[in-house]
Amino acid sequence: VKFSESSTQAVIKAAYLQVFGRDVFDGQRLKVDEIKLENGEITVKEFVRRLAKSPTFRSMYWDKLYVMKAVEYIH
Numbered sequence: 531v532k533f534s535e536s537s538t539q540a541v542i543k544a545a546y547l548q549v550f551g552r553d554v555f556d557g558q559r560l561k562v563d564e565i566k567l568e569n570g571e572i573t574v575k576e577f578v579r580r581l582a583k584s585p586t587f588r589s590m591y592w593d594k595l596y597v598m599k600a601v602e603y604i605h
Contacts, residue, residue: 542564554586
């Protein structure tokens with residue numbers, strides 16, 4: 531499905547807020563995946579999956595915490 535630019539940007543912003551709980555810095559954004567989503571090359575589900583598997587997510591919510599605390603915090 532092709533989206534307009536404004537609706538795609540709204541989806542991208544909402545995905546970052548949902549996955550990270552806040553806006554991320556410009557250097558932490560996945561620009562290539564954002565462009566792929568805008569072009570319709572990947573789905574929203576795939577974009578959210580890539581956010582959750584990104585090094586930024588891992589460093590923020592996994593590496594610094596104990597395993598059980600990380601699981602509690604993520605869920």
